Amino acid sequence: MRIAFVSILLFFFSVAVAWGQQRQYSTKNSEAIKYFAQANQSLDEHYYDEAIDDLQKAIAEDSKFVEAHAQLGDVLRMRHMYKPAIEQYLKVIELSPDFNRSIYLKIGETEIYQAKYPEAQKYIEKYLTYPDISAQNNAFAQKLMADARFSIQAIQHPVPFKPINMGPNINTANDEYLPVATADESMLIFTRKIDKNEDFYKSLKVNGKWDTATYLSDRINTEQYNEGAQSISQDGKYLFFTGCNRPDGRGRCDIYISQKKGDDWGKPLDLSPPINTAGWESQPSISADGRTLYFVSNKKGGYGGYDIWKSSLTDKGWGEPENMGPNINTAYDEQSPFIHADDSTFYFCSNGWPGLGNKDLFVSRLGKDGKWQKPENLGYPINTNGDENGLTLTAYGNYAFFASDNLNGFGGYDIYTFELPANLRPHIVTYVKGNVNDAKTKEPLEAAVEIIDLQSNLPVYQDYSSTDEGDFLATITSGKNYGLNISKSGYLFYSENFSLVGYKEQKPFHIKALLSPIEIGNKVILKNIFFNTNKFDLQPESKAELLKLIEFLNVNPTIRIEISGHTDNVGTNQFNQTLSENRARSVYQYLITNGISAARLVYKGYGETQPIAPNITDEGKAQNRRTEFMIIAK
Incomplete structure (x- = not known):
């Protein structure tokens, strides 16, 4: 997933291999050289464990074999064995401080992964003292320096963070992750991984508590393919999700949509081009009004490996995707987009913006000019030197959901919730939840529901109440006045008003709309x-x-x-x-x-x-x- 990081790592790794091809070894021990050559052969064939074993044997033959220490550090780092990798790099510096300047950049990066930020800063500064550094390596070093400096400051100024495990009704010994909730928090949908197969599960809130999670639907989940990275519409009626390698797909991973049908779901439909392509499209997030879809793709025209894109709904379907731009995307990877129900606060993860190592969580806000502002790191200890992603929020915005495998849960990744610090929250949002019925018969009606921003006279919600229950749910943001109109052929329309100017509560509006015949x-x-x-x-x-x-x-x-x-x-x-x-x-x-x-x-x-x-x-x-x-x- 970390294309930019991997490309840098492979570049460094190739340099390490070249050491054995272009210069005299620091050892004369033939056995050590033999094991070193065997290690290079294993690396060519991607047998990394064998390469590690041979390099250790080479070092056992001659503990001052600099090339073997450097090569072993590279392989261990590639295998995410950071602590022993650092030990090998330090041995290289001890034996030959100017053996290869890239050692200082490698150890600096690895120290960041180990959350040793002052040490990382020291080695990166040393690397930058060397002349004639390539533009690519200089940019990477400056990025790592920004990470180290930010991290030192972030740890000195921690944000409130008290994660709460969501308990055995949600979490098991398997991996659970990517949770999303409906606006009224009546349903939580998440991904569970069992024997390498990813499927969706749901939990309903009963008397204020999440009930035991159940299999979502045979119409969506499959035995042979993975389903994950989902987004639920505010009313819980539409599920956007990622399906990979399906026979009806257009690329390796595509975005699908399924509509709720009573207690079950309809057949998933592959979103047509221009959203899905022969490339990789994933991790959808649908806006509150259902008219803008945010997603991740590695398609051409981006800024880095994986970028976040958006597409708006038109009269002719989904429009041509638009890159979120340089205030969101970097030369590295941006993923896990989540647009809050206020439609102006955007959360995502990135390893390109200054952070504490690997991917961090960020928030960007929509400016008065209609452009997304440069993102803010959510801070430490929400973010760590590990991989943070998959953050979603309740509609009210005061609590967040996320998954972690390092908080002593039930096993693997567990789902947690925590209260989001006030400065990181979105605008205050509430929701309108209602039912539409015939005024005479009291039977539920499928009717057109529209909520309008009265200042702009533009709709912020347009949909139909359900056929079976006549229900609907829409979110509205504080600071504005809204008009609600419900209409159906043969009936008088229904009118309601919501004033949210100065609104600071978290109290929903419940509507019982009785439509009278004409x-x-x-x-x-x-x-x-x-x-x-x-x-x-x-x-x-x-x-x-x-x-x-x-x-x-x-x-x-x-x-x-x-x-x-x-x-x-x-x-x-x-x-x-x-x-x-x-x-x-x-x-x-x-x-x-x-x-x-x-x-x-x-x-x-x-x-x-x-x-x-x-x-x-x-x-x-x-x-x-x-x-x-x-x-x-x-």
Whole structure:
């Protein structure tokens, strides 16, 4: 996975092999030279254990055999046996300090993997004193120096971190990793690896606790292929995941999508080009509105080995993938993307940005200019000299999920959760969870659900409630006002408003939307029609609701409606009567201006005469200040 690191390592390794080909050995011991030659032959054939054995024999014959120590250090480092590799490099420096300057770069890198950052800094500084260093090696040395300097500072300023094992209902002696939860945290889906086969499992939250995990679905999991690296939509209805080497795939690994069908899942569909290619596409993360897919690929046009890309949904399907750019991707590897439900906080792992060694976790935020800002390392001890990846968050953003194999769990990789430090959290997000039913029969309805940012008049959520339960779930971010509209042919639409300006709670909204048939006398409260206090000029935030009403009237061209205005009891009866009538007239005139025949419309003000709540609280008064429409003819 670490292409840049591997290429550097192989370069150094080839240099080590060349030592035996281009210079006189530091030993005259024929047996030592014989074992050294045998080791080189084993390396050519990728028999690394045999090479290690032969190099140790060569050193046993002559403990001052510098080339053998250097070669053994390279092989041990390649096998991630860092501590003994460092011992071999130190022996080379002891025997011959200027034997080969690359030794200092190698030991510096290896010390970072061992979390010995001051030592690493010392050796890298020594390496940089040599003249005529190639541009490639100089860039790598500067990268390692940045890692060492950052790590020293990070350890001196640790962040709060108290990981909690998610327990035996989730974790087993097998490997569990890559957990993702729905927005309401009712379901957790993760990958479990059994006998080298990766499958999905799910756990449902019952009475605030995660229940025993069960096999996700035979329609998604397979016995012969691996499934993993998944992303669940906020409502839990769509699963994006990685499938490798499947017969219907386009490359080695492809991204698939499956839709929830009742208690099971539908047949996975391979995402078509331009997302999936003959290359390697994996690790999807879907945005809260379902319209942007982030993923990892090694396709051409990137900055390094594995880059993070994104594709936006258009009327014609997924658009051409766009590289996330140099504020996310580096000349090394970036992976494990996770876009939070606020759609403006992005988590990922990288071994290119300054970190504590191997891959670290980072967060990037969307700037006011619409561009992703340079990432921030999540800090120590969240990040270590090990490999950190696969971080996901709850919708509220205060807790994170991750997997680790070094926290004394149940065996292998276990799934943990921890409270994310406040400065690393996304914007406050909550969710709207609702059910749509027929107002008369109470039967669930499949209806179009749309949530609109009232300032921009753009939708942030568009989907349908489910056929079997009529349910839906959507996340919304603090700091904005939203309008909800639910519509279905043959019914009046449903309107609701959510004000999240100054919102600091973590409390969801629960909606029970009862859709009334289009019948004379049935009415709708237009909760997203806005006026200033004691004024009757329509505010710009009213546009989305007015357009919805226009659409409804165009779809149902034979109906006539009465538009009515209502007030609370503050002020005189006459003032309120006049104000309510003027407000109703403003809506009436807007409709006519936008193509609705005046013959289909009447308007009337009712002042304070028809309250729907007691006028004794601010909330009750707000409910009474309203605009409605009623069917008066079909």
